[in-house]
Amino acid sequence: MTRVAALWRHPIKSHGREAIETVALTAGQTMPWDRHWAVTHADHKFDQADPRWVMCRNFMITVATPGLAGIWATLDEAAGEITLRHDDLGSHRFNPDDPDQIAGFLAWVMPLCPADQRVPTGIVAVPARGMTDTSFPSISIMNTATHRAVEGRLGRKLEPERWRGNIWLDGPAAWEEFEWTGKTIRIGTAELDIQEPIRRCKATMANPRTGHRDTDTLGILREAWDHQHFGVYATVTKSGTISLNDIAEVL
Structure with missing residues (x-):
């Protein structure tokens, strides 16, 4: 069975x-809250005025930045907040939909991103659509x-x-x-x-x-x-x- x-x-x-x-x-639909948000880099083609699914190369992903694999998450659905944890960085709690809180997240995750590679610039989402591959x-x-x-x-x-x-x-x-x-x-x-x-x-x-x-x-x-x-x-x-x-x- x-x-x-x-x-x-x-x-x-x-x-x-x-x-x-x-x-x-x-x-x-995709699984609720799975790949609900994605992290952009400077070369992304995501149109925030017309948010739609785009290919994974527009985002910060593990294949290009393997250090991201060490992150774990806990989502508080009611509060709309997520807590990220990493053995080397500790934890960081924030609301990905609050523009005022994005800078704090970017600063927290930046040590995992090599300076000679793409670095994160923001967080985006598509209504009712997880950003799957x-x-x-x-x-x-x-x-x-x-x-x-x-x-x-x-x-x-x-x-x-x-x-x-x-x-x-x-x-x-x-x-x-x-x-x-x-x-x-x-x-x-x-x-x-x-x-x-x-x-x-x-x-x-x-x-x-x-x-x-x-x-x-x-x-x-x-x-x-x-x-x-x-x-x-x-x-x-x-x-x-x-x-x-x-x-x-x-x-």
Whole structure:
């Protein structure tokens, strides 16, 4: 039997992750508060007068700034405030929608951004749309057995947070999730259509504690399985609630 092993959201894209116990999904939308905000750099093409989804290269992301991987987050939905934590920087609480509080966040995160690379300039959001890496409103689904297969090839434990997944399922065989493409999966009371495997980038090489690239995850995937995919993208087709330990079933 397949069950929900973990649920994660990433309130600010590439700037922290948060484990949650339950989530209400809405058809056609991303996970609530997942990649709700994104951090711009000087070369971004995001139009704040007409906020719409744009590609990830317009933002500060872990693949270009691996130090960001060491951030963890706690979102206070009622207050609209988020607390970010990093082993080297301590914590910082602020409201990403308050222009007067952005400078404090930029100052806090700046030590993680190399001076010879892009640096953060602001925070943006799109109404009712998480800033996912896909042009469609996606939710990512991971398989714990697939993660264990990668660990087995590596010969040691690997932090699952590296994969930045939303829903972790325990029960299917390793890599079975790739067979779900084009199918519908019911998780809790929600239903999602599986769209495609997730092609991975160097962001997964960064340690989620130190922010240093210490594991060649892409090399392991290519060497052992001749691809660099991990997890699948899905879209919500039926609104519903998903909680830890809920049953998942491919329809």
